[in-house]
Amino acid sequence: MASSLYQEQDYYRGVYEAHPKEHFSPFRRDYARVIHSASFRRLQGKTQIFPCSESEFFRNRLTHSLEVAQIAKSIATGLNSRFSLDIDTDLVETAALCHDIGHPPFGHNGEKALHAKMLEFGGFEGNAQALRLLAKTEKKIFEGEGPIHSGKDNRFGLNLTYRTLAAILKYDKEIPSYIISSSGYPIKGYYLSEKMLVEKIKQHVLAGYSEGVLVGKKFKTIECSIMDLADDIAYSTYDIEDAFKGGFLDPLSMLNTEHKLLKKVQQQAELDGIIVSISDIQSVLRSIFEGIIDFDAKFTDIYQQAKKLANSSYLRTKFTSNLVHYCISNVELDCDKNCPVLSSVHLSPKVRKQVEILKLFVYFTVISAPKMNVVRYQGREIISTLFDILIASQFETSLLPEDVGEIFYAYHLDDQANRARTISDFIASMTDRYAIELYSRFTSSSAQSIFKPV
Structure with missing residues (x-):
């Protein structure tokens, strides 16, 4: 090369x-x-x-x-x-x-x-x-x-x-x-x-x-x-740091994971073409804390070190930096x-x-x-409802912003593929908050300002 x-x-x-x-x-x-x-x-x-x-x-x-x-x-x-x-x-x-x-x-x-x-x-x-x-x-x-x-x-x-x-x-x-x-x-x-x-x-x-x-x-x-x-690399490191901050994970819970969860990881890894044993998984979960947690120390010291890592911004930064x-x-x-x-x-x-x-x-x-499943359900409901409302508006007065409507109505009524794709493009471009606000304006009984642009 x-x-x-x-x-x-x-x-x-x-x-x-x-x-x-x-x-x-x-x-x-x-x-x-x-x-x-x-x-x-x-x-x-x-x-x-x-x-x-x-x-x-x-x-x-x-x-x-x-x-x-x-x-x-x-x-x-x-x-x-x-x-x-x-x-x-x-x-x-x-x-x-x-x-x-x-x-x-x-x-x-x-x-x-x-x-x-x-x-x-x-x-x-x-x-x-x-x-x-x-x-x-x-x-x-x-x-x-x-x-x-x-x-x-x-x-x-x-x-x-x-x-x-x-x-x-x-x-x-x-x-x-x-x-x-x-x-x-x-x-x-x-x-x-x-x-x-x-x-x-x-x-x-x-x-x-x-x-x-x-x-x-x-x-x-x-x-x-x-x-x-x-x-x-980013997924496998920074997401753990966020999980520590959010209280979803901590070093000791990772090191003492139940066998059935480790089995899930093993089975999915095999589906992805990577053969690992349960001991391989446990070894990886232990190795990522080397240099931060002294596993040869007394249990009380290990507990304090693990707790400090989960709660200390300095140690979390060191942890992710080392992994990357x-x-x-x-x-x-x-x-x-x-x-x-x-x-x-x-x-x-x-x-x-x-x-x-x-x-x-x-x-x-x-x-x-489970806590994340609630959020997932909400997101699916919002996007599905928005799509149904917006695609149905082609037979009535448009609910689309002017620039999106310009694209949408440029396609013939029989061209449902491109009209649907335009709605999909619009929804995909939304932020979480915008999607929630628009959903609320369409479905909520409380008054919404007409002066806030769509």
Whole structure:
């Protein structure tokens, strides 16, 4: 991988833009566009694990994305140094900032609720929505006489470079336009509406390589691989810190977890292709506290150290810092000599097991906790009701904001797929609080101000 990872066609955009006084790279321009976009700002009001209304301490989608970006940049910088590469850190950061930008309010439960409403129109999936948002629905650039004109979609979203769009394309799979499934789990991939875009992305990024370069493998760039790994590292570390602060977990409860819960973690890990034993899980849960808790001390001292870790901001910060540094230090490179662009990164087997175990442990102990189930039910109810109300308004006076209505009514009444997708786009763009407020205005008997914009 001594040659450059980038070529001229990587910098092309859907709509040509002339920048005669360019002071920074096309990838840095993409970074700036994401930072200044409304969708990126709204991430501050979207749930990560704990509802945004609970406390300013807990991470939201925005702070999580910033942390993923920093981890991703650290990984890229380390790889550049170790292997004499030229991975563009602006591009890696932009991909990380965008990795959750398509997620709806109320986390993955909001995603499932929208998916259920969109089954006959291609479903809903956060990664597919991220690509659609960046390349189409974010309000910056369109061609022609209007965003939608004479049935043609003229929107180009932020008009990012093809290489930047490639860096957020995690799943090289077209989602069926009609989904026959009651599982409730979204299909990971991209929508049919972005199929031609994905083909253009591949044409530009793989220009100059042989036609058979994708035989036997999926399209996923090295920057996307770094972003994906950074997300896993963030999930497996910072979510534990939030769980400590929220009182859902503490070190001693983790070290003395019931066997049936450990069995759940083991079974799910095996479904994900990772073979671990119960003792492996227990060993990981113990090892993450090394250097902070002295397990050779008396029980009373261990108890005090564990309690202090759960309650001390200084120790929690040290704890997560140690975990993140340990993971970044164990990143390995899989070089694709035939197509360096499609090289990938992964954690060493030992550390990968640790990351997967911690992710699953948090899922079963925190995300699936009864208190969180109440929040999940509320989120599903709000999104489902909003969708039903807004889609039904096409036969009456519109309840949509003017800019959304402009898109919605530009499609013919018979084009239910695009009309439903427009409603889905609108709901997915909402913050938790906005969705709750709009739901309340539609369903509450108490008076609401008509002067507050929709």
